[in-house]
Amino acid sequence: xxxxxxxxxxPDLTQLYKDFEExxxxxxxxxxxxxxxxxxxxxTADDLxxxxxxxxxxxxxxxxxxTNCKAWLFRILKNSYINDYRKLxxxxxxxxxxxxxxxxxxxxxxxxxxxxxxxDDFSRLMDDxxxxxxxxxxxxFRTVIILSDIEGFTYEEIAEFVDCPIGTVRxxxxxxxxxxxxxxxxxAEDKGYVKSNSND
Amino acid sequence: MxxxxxxxxxxxxxxxxxxxxxxxxxxxxxxETSAEFKFEYEVQSGVKSLLQERFSSGCASFELRENILKSxxxxxxxxxxxxxxx
Numbered sequence: 001x002x003x004x005x006x007x008x009x010x011p012d013l014t015q016l017y018k019d020f021e022e023x024x025x026x027x028x029x030x031x032x033x034x035x036x037x038x039x040x041x042x043x044t045a046d047d048l049x050x051x052x053x054x055x056x057x058x059x060x061x062x063x064x065x066x067t068n069c070k071a072w073l074f075r076i077l078k079n080s081y082i083n084d085y086r087k088l089x090x091x092x093x094x095x096x097x098x099x100x101x102x103x104x105x106x107x108x109x110x111x112x113x114x115x116x117x118x119x120d121d122f123s124r125l126m127d128d129x130x131x132x133x134x135x136x137x138x139x140x141f142r143t144v145i146i147l148s149d150i151e152g153f154t155y156e157e158i159a160e161f162v163d164c165p166i167g168t169v170r171x172x173x174x175x176x177x178x179x180x181x182x183x184x185x186x187x188a189e190d191k192g193y194v195k196s197n198s199n200d
Numbered sequence: 201m202x203x204x205x206x207x208x209x210x211x212x213x214x215x216x217x218x219x220x221x222x223x224x225x226x227x228x229x230x231x232e233t234s235a236e237f238k239f240e241y242e243v244q245s246g247v248k249s250l251l252q253e254r255f256s257s258g259c260a261s262f263e264l265r266e267n268i269l270k271s272x273x274x275x276x277x278x279x280x281x282x283x284x285x286x
Contacts, residue, residue, distance in 0.1 A: 017272065025265070032260035046264050053268045108239055122246065127254055134251075148215065149251035155217050174211040177247040184247075 020060055023069045024053065030070065030151050031077055037146050038081055040135040048085050052077040074147075074161060086139075097138070097175055104182045122184050124193050133183040141176035148173055207240055214244045 031052060035045040055076050056063075063072055134142060143162060147153040159166045188194045209218070209227055218224045230237040 020272070021269075025268075028260045028265060028268075032264070033255060037255075046261075049260065049264060050268055050271065054271060057272050108236075111239055122250055130250065130254055145247075145251070149248045150255045155212075155215065170208060170211050170217070173215070174208045174244070177211070177244050180247050181243045184250075 027070045027073050051080050100182045129187050144172045145176040210240045
């Protein structure tokens with residue numbers, strides 16, 4: 001691709017393409033993962049990523065080489081998502097933390113009593129089940145759990161990304177995992193992977 | 201009397217965000233001795249592991265990469281000199 005561009009462009013622009021390919025393109029998978037989980041639709045995620053990279057290239061001369069390009073791209077993606085894509089997102093009904101808290105406490109009481117381990121039960125769930133469970137989380141919670149558990153961002157990086165204190169990031173992450181656990185537990189229960197004893 | 205440990209510190213512990221060795225050991229001990237802390241630890245670490253295992257690999261399509269590269273503008277636009285600001 002770069003070779004084709006070089007035939008028709010100035011040396012400055014060729015260098016810009018080269019830098020862009022080296023710095024920005026390697027983060028496309030991470031951005032796509034995030035976009036897909038936020039929008040819940042592969043076509044919308046494709047459009048969001050394309051839009052993000054067009055904007056990134058347009059402003060690439062503002063990017064300071066050697067700084068965190070991944071975080072810079074994620075900020076562009078976040079702004080595009082909020083401004084242009086949030087309303088278009090195909091998302092199932094959101095779970096409410098207060099609604100789910102009672103169910104979680106019931107599971108907790110049962111699991112502590114029976115010393116039952118959950119890992120094996122959840123390992124049988126399909127990726128689609130887990131993806132759907134993620135997309136039902138409220139946006140604030142979904143954002144932190146994707147950035148932390150899938151993309152490996154630190155609390156400090158997430159705090160900068162969502163513009164809130166580190167304590168809030170930790171609190172949202174704690175709740176997000178509890179919500180996701182409860183959703184997955186219900187799926188596993190429906191599929192018969194765990195015994196239906198949470199309401200005993 | 202030892203200071204109480206907030207249950208949410210389990211989350212920081214799972215994510216390697218506890219900087220104090222003393223605090224880290226206190227939480228580890230609670231996980232080993234308290235059923236409630238053990239359960240919370242299993243929930244937090246279990247969900248994190250599940251997401252890492254299932255979704256950490258990339259999934260952007262080859263077509264998307266090609267489309268993006270083909271769509272890059274052919275001329276440079278003059279822009280401000282301020283770095284990393286949008």
